Amino acid sequence: MTSFISHLTVDCSDAYSLSQWWKPVLGYEDVPGDPNLPGHEECMIVDPAGKGVSVLFVEVPEGKSVKNRLHLDLRPRTDLRDTEVERVIAHGATVQGDHRGKYGPGTGWVTFADPEGNEFCVLRSEAEAEVAAQSAPTEAADA
Structure with a gap:
């Protein structure tokens, strides 16, 4: 048996802002019926054509420190x-x-x-x- 990638998770300090930044870069949108809002600690964006991997932005307390x-x-x-x-x-x-x-x-x-x-x-x-x-x-x- 094998697995598949459900979604890609990106740790960040501001999930909403980063999801908003990435949406136009990828041509993605919020999950239909589940809009991302300021203050949300987890924000997912999806390919409207259903072909790309979804991206989940999750707030974490530590900042990025290395490559x-x-x-x-x-x-x-x-x-x-x-x-x-x-x-x-x-x-x-x-x-x-x-x-x-x-x-x-x-x-x-x-x-x-x-x-x-x-x-x-x-x-x-x-x-x-x-x-x-x-x-x-x-x-x-x-x-």
Whole structure:
């Protein structure tokens, strides 16, 4: 028997604010019939299409102190990676590292932090990765 991922839990200091920040980044919404409100210590957001993993923000007393051992890798649904990078920067994400071109032209990712310092990366879109794979089959798959 195996297990599946029910949802991803993010420890934070303000569950409501962080859930509100992530909703437009992911295109997610509150659980239907269970809205997140200021003061809630747990706030879940879900993919309205039902295809993505739900994210639960849970308030904890301690702050983030070191690099995450687990982080989200985001792939743009429709836009190009560089367009998505600019969108999340405009939304308030902080660039932690720019690794675009790491494996050659058009490859790589950008590492960000959300308002509470949780790291996440923006990868190339599936279309960009597919074009690169056709032109350079030895290239890293996620880069």
